[in-house]
Amino acid sequence: ETKVVCICGGGNGAHVLAGLAAAQAQAEVRVLTLLKNEASKWSASLRDSELVVIRRDDSSEIMAKPAFVTDKASRAVTGADVIIFCVPAFAHRMYLEAIVPHLERHVAIVGLPGRPGFEFQCLEVMRDAPCSVLSYESLPWSCRILEYGRKVEILGTKDTLTGTAVSKKAQLRFDPVAFLQSVLGELPALVTAGKFLDVSLMSKSFIHPALMYAKWKDWDGQPLSEMPLFYQGVSESDVAFLSAVSDEIVTTAREVGKLRPDLGSGDVDHIFPWIVRSYKYSVQDLTSLYTALKTNSAYDGLLHPMTKTVDGKWIPDFTHRYLSEDVPCGLVVVKGLAELAGVASPAIDRLLAWCQVKLGKEFLVGSELKGDDVKVTRAPQAFGYKALDEVSASL
Numbered sequence: 001e002t003k004v005v006c007i008c009g010g011g012n013g014a015h016v017l018a019g020l021a022a023a024q025a026q027a028e029v030r031v032l033t034l035l036k037n038e039a040s041k042w043s044a045s046l047r048d049s050e051l052v053v054i055r056r057d058d059s060s061e062i063m064a065k066p067a068f069v070t071d072k073a074s075r076a077v078t079g080a081d082v083i084i085f086c087v088p089a090f091a092h093r094m095y096l097e098a099i100v101p102h103l104e105r106h107v108a109i110v111g112l113p114g115r116p117g118f119e120f121q122c123l124e125v126m127r128d129a130p131c132s133v134l135s136y137e138s139l140p141w142s143c144r145i146l147e148y149g150r151k152v153e154i155l156g157t158k159d160t161l162t163g164t165a166v167s168k169k170a171q172l173r174f175d176p177v178a179f180l181q182s183v184l185g186e187l188p189a190l191v192t193a194g195k196f197l198d199v200s201l202m203s204k205s206f207i208h209p210a211l212m213y214a215k216w217k218d219w220d221g222q223p224l225s226e227m228p229l230f231y232q233g234v235s236e237s238d239v240a241f242l243s244a245v246s247d248e249i250v251t252t253a254r255e256v257g258k259l260r261p262d263l264g265s266g267d268v269d270h271i272f273p274w275i276v277r278s279y280k281y282s283v284q285d286l287t288s289l290y291t292a293l294k295t296n297s298a299y300d301g302l303l304h305p306m307t308k309t310v311d312g313k314w315i316p317d318f319t320h321r322y323l324s325e326d327v328p329c330g331l332v333v334v335k336g337l338a339e340l341a342g343v344a345s346p347a348i349d350r351l352l353a354w355c356q357v358k359l360g361k362e363f364l365v366g367s368e369l370k371g372d373d374v375k376v377t378r379a380p381q382a383f384g385y386k387a388l389d390e391v392s393a394s395l
């Protein structure tokens, strides 16, 4: 029987996924994009050519055609078994709200990536619709579109990709993880973590805000003549701060695991062992977190997000997604979980206090997550949870 798959998004990741999924026999692949003009542009490309996915490592090409690309949620979603979100986190709500009225079957909603708080948001917007929510830590590849709707390149593929699943009364026609694995091929190997808060707490979305804070907290406002290196330009004290934030997340995970072993395993890695594991082939000096960041060739050329001034100099860009996405759909969620687990988080608080000024928002008041803008984040508090027990009860 045909498996009906809807891919939400029209960017780099959506292109790769649409190509790989459409190459599967027995899958009907539809693409939903709500961004102006993308659907008509991609549809026009499809009329006269297939979508080509090129793998840089072996120059192989996969050619396939999704059934259609549309901006009409009703067309994309009716009868779908699996709906895969391949968009930045800030766009998740928009897609969720568009699809909910049209769901017919019990459905698996997959965040690829999901990012912290994805489950809270899905469960709220889906209300009583039977669904499984799967959330993966990242995109399976680094990739970029070469020609819109026609050609996309996979630059690198991850070895493994960890995800979690929560189910709300869903009886699916097939196993969505096995299906996704068959679409991806051998790599990345999908790993299912047992407890859903693990993936939120494992998320590395604190790294960008922490390194931006460390670099710019004492900035004198003078434009720079060059763009500084993001990772390889860190100082020992920047790294000490990053590590302190990571420590608080590890402690939060441990407490969540103690209080509610159904929600968290208690076992989330500190950033240093994570870097060692993830980048063991590209780091030259694994002595410390500091040396690992400085000598990781995978970070070659990665710069701070900056804006050019009229006289050709550079100032930091505090509107960049490193803050605008990673704070509300990352750091604030982690802070919310720390609060529910009763963990004090002075480093996270210092970081959030700075970030919220840069973003023109108020999340924290003192050390509590009770500012007006908590509601625009994906912290559990934004969905009315006041205790971990309430999170358990909602599943």
Ligand code: NAI
Pocket (backbone or CB within 6 Å): 008, 009, 010, 011, 012, 013, 014, 033, 034, 035, 036, 038, 086, 087, 088, 089, 091, 094, 112, 113, 138, 139, 141, 142, 143, 144
């Ligand atoms: P992208 O920037 O190519 O995707 C953007 C797409 O999201 C747009 O094409 C559109 O379809 C949708 N979208 C964005 N804003 C929208 C709006 N206002 N209204 C409606 N639709 C909107 O993103 P990409 O590269 O596909 O990445 C997806 C996610 O994966 C992101 O969270 C990214 O950080 C993450 N990621 C990407 C990697 C890559 O190599 N491309 C690598 C690792 C993670």
